[in-house]
Amino acid sequence: MRPSDYDGWTRVERARWKREVFRERWLRRVLALLGVGLVTFAAVFMISGLTPPSVGGREEGERAEVAVPQDETLRLTVPKMSRVSDVPVYTAAPDNNAALDAGAVHVRGTGFPWEPGANVYIAGHRLGYPNTGSFLVFYDLNRLVEGDRVLLKDSDGTEYVYEVFREMVVSPKETSVTEPVAGKRIVSLQTCTLPDYSRRLIVQAELVLTREAKPDANSPDRAASKSPGPNPRGV
Template sequence: MRQYLIMGLATALCITLFFILDPLNGNNPEKPETKQQETVQTAAKPAEQKTPSERLDTQYKDKIAEFPVRPAQQEKLSELRQERLDNLEGMKPARISIPSIGVDAAIEETGVLDNGEMGVPEDVDQVGWFEPGFKAGAEGNAVLAGHVDSLTGPAVFYELDQLEKGDQFTLTDADGREMVFEVRGTSSYITDEAPVEEIFGRSDQRMVNLITCTGDFNRDIGSHEERLVVSAELISDSAMKEQAPDAPDNLKLTASSLSWHAVRDDAVIGYRVYEEDLESGESEQLATVSLFERKSIPLEADESKRYYVVAVNVDLKESKKAYIPEE
């Protein structure tokens, strides 16, 4: 009996070892081969077959409008933009000229008097700029005030009430920057009822309000009973005129191309080429040329057209038109 038991255990052990060792012998049924997927790759376009614009789009990912720029240039261009924005901020006015009423006067800074009113210069021939408020030319309402008269006669703003809508005056700062303002309207207010926020407060426009006394003189308070406010808006800034780049030069037209010389200005980011119809005077843009491309385009000239090139700066302002010199 014991002999049969040992033989049974041995048989069971052999069967168990068979199932354990058989996979190691590589005797598993063969699995069907999996067909490898073929990877289809599109051949890259050779560099020599790419257009200049395609090559630039690959090399320079950053753009300003349609002009590619190197990433390393962005910091420099950002600095230039900031400088230009600083130039477009308001200024501290140093002088005012109003030709239509014969005013040409110095401006001094003034503040708030103890009674809460805006101060005015002691010199009745000078104008005061409210320094705690907005600078001239900034978005908001800058305020300039002057006397209308004095014990000895007329003062600097004696004829301010003669200004009409459309009249202009000029403010100049200590560095010679000039701003031209155009009158938009005039208003008179009883002194205690003047809309202070409207005269001194914020605005989306670049405004200057000229203020002087008007109405009857009240001897009890030692002042006129009303205030005249002339509101004017900025229409020209000499700093803004400097934003346009120089025009390209040395334009040459051959039988098959138009070329020019680059403008030496760090703010220039490219060029635009236009054709102008001689009969109608209408212009149409033909091409955009980046800073990194050759300063030329293929062109078959049309006798009914003339051609010009402009430089474009980081503010997207165009230079004056550069035409092909007449022979």
């Protein structure tokens, strides 16, 4: 190798080395800036109490959780039906005869009135048995028409008001009627058809109003809040 060749090679290597050093320094600065940006981003969300969209925040339209009564028993009233006034509704399997004989059954696995998007599915006897809560309880379910009201009350006293929007007759094997209806919160009332009980009559009503329970005026907390304080004049 001639000296001139060596000098030329050395200059080329030196220039390449300088480029590598420059590239490495530039890359380090970019990474450092990115790190500072990510730390700042996280700090802003922590300070403001927000959650970044990618970390499991609530989806659009998702509702906050609601209070769930400790006792799941419901009370059913249908003003247009002669025997459905404050009827107890117990959560159980649809073939639970003891629950059916006591009133009506909220089919286990279907929704509750306080749940968004629920289909509260309730079954009752058409004829039932004399001297029980089931006797003729849903006998006149077929009288309901669009706009008639169905009232449910939970054990905390909150009342849910529904309006009938649909009636149908289905096979006993049809289970889709127990599923939620998109965009609605509903109650479904089921009984057998007459005269041979071969099919199922279903009436569905949509939630239109919720009435919160009023505080009990005789409760200890209520009484304490009403009791007068000490008389500043001592009279």
